[in-house]
Amino acid sequence: MRNPIRLKNLNLRFLPLYLAGAGLLIFFPPPRWQFALALPPILIGAGLRGWGAGHLVKNHELTTTGPYAHLRHPLYLGTILAASGFGVLVGGWISVAVLALIWPWFALHYFPRKERSESARLESLHGQRFARYRAAVPALRPRLRAWHDARQPQDEGGGGGWALERYSENNELGTLLAILAGVMLFWLRTRGGSV
Template identity: 30%
Template structure:
């Protein structure tokens, strides 16, 4: 038998025949290759993406500071195109993240308003902009390559994992949503973009941590710039 359904006949006390159906699993099935190995890899990467990102990011930044001894851009300068580009990407990315975090209802409903009416993954878009902004301010090209390469791959795996999960959680809405909303790059505006933001959701999703971290990061870059240019 290759596996399938088999019928069993059972007698109850009254003599009535009860017919039940059971699924039979052949013994050789246990020796087949694991069907969910890709998903297991995706889950492993998803669980550890923050750790992998922090280790890689920190290592490259320390290399840039102590080995390359790079002089960063002044994040407060308004006459430098490089500083304006880096700061602009950083603060716009943070604004996109805050907008997204204040609109997102995690696992309770499929969020399709606010930034989620423009792209399906606005939090990752904002995060990517912030990381590139920091790299420009730090003149850190090795880390920029790390962000554009390995980190982009990790977050791409995370996006695929999350979208697969959402498609199973919200099957009635998902197909229409992905047909009308791109993953990362918006193609059109709509009325839904104006709704859905809540300070309560912003706080519940702990987005204030990103704001504090960004302010400390900019302060650190400024102190680094002052230290390197005053010696």
Template identity: 35%
Template sequence: MSADWSMVARRIRVPMGFVFAGVYIWLARPTLLSMAWSLLLVAPGLWLRGYAAGYVKKNAELTMTGPYSYTRNPLYLGSMLIAFGFAAASKSIVIVLLLAALFAIIYIPVIRSEEEFLRSKFADFDTYAARVPRLIPRVTPARVGGSIGSEIERGSFSFPLYRKHREYNALMGATAIYAVLALRVFFKH
């Protein structure tokens, strides 16, 4: 995909999320059981996003510790877990297919564009990228950090970073979606 589409994708990803949420609410046919099962993806997705937000120092340093030593994109992976968890709650194959298309059209170019930026800004990015997969996590953490080849910088979760990135909004959003789904379950005709 072109660089032009990457720029468009970056700009429309949040508004498209709101549009998709409206379509989701319209098409969703949840049950209490589907909502309960969805937590198997939504809860880990929320945890992963929160955990990653407490490590990342956007544009200031190449974060290679914590969840970033397993996958280069833990925030996007967490978002995908949340989204597909809610897709499972909806019990709609149309939602699953729309969601998969939306992620392919929007997030693949966004991730590639972000990686181009990181490659141009951080000398260690190529070495890091060779050791840590783009999305599907490693089983064990990669041995990267500080200067590649030097003693490993451990890093640690920072609650102030979590707050700075306002990751609590994901939890509030998920709670609101579950509330709407519960209303759909209890007031369906």
């Protein structure tokens, strides 16, 4: 299993974000009702990310199994759900400000840029199969029925079933640990504990 701590996330450029988060947690502990409201999107987001990471085979195959049969970007949707849950945890006007920053930044800057670059790369690697997939499967809004490529044999869905090895290769354990640490810190603060 890979080391779950991604050193790129310990970069000094993230220090202001870490300090802001610590300050909010120290000076604005969330009430318990807010914790209960924020926990579902955090858990759903973490679960969606874990499900997707266990299916994702980068570059070698076009992954269309698991959550990828329902939406093209389960990791991004899981991230924005978890981030929104943490935004709600902050509470009050700060919560509104955090969400007012997170959603437009994601929708107008981050996701469109990633969608363009990743789609171009996948189309160059997988050609018409990716074009069919992209036309049939929404980016972030899950379709109810799983997509299957009618022109592809059933056993070539790209990636197969969920695998712990892929989960590890995609560095998802570090993300899960970060989410759990954040939830635990907020939970301690809702109970009046110190950080």
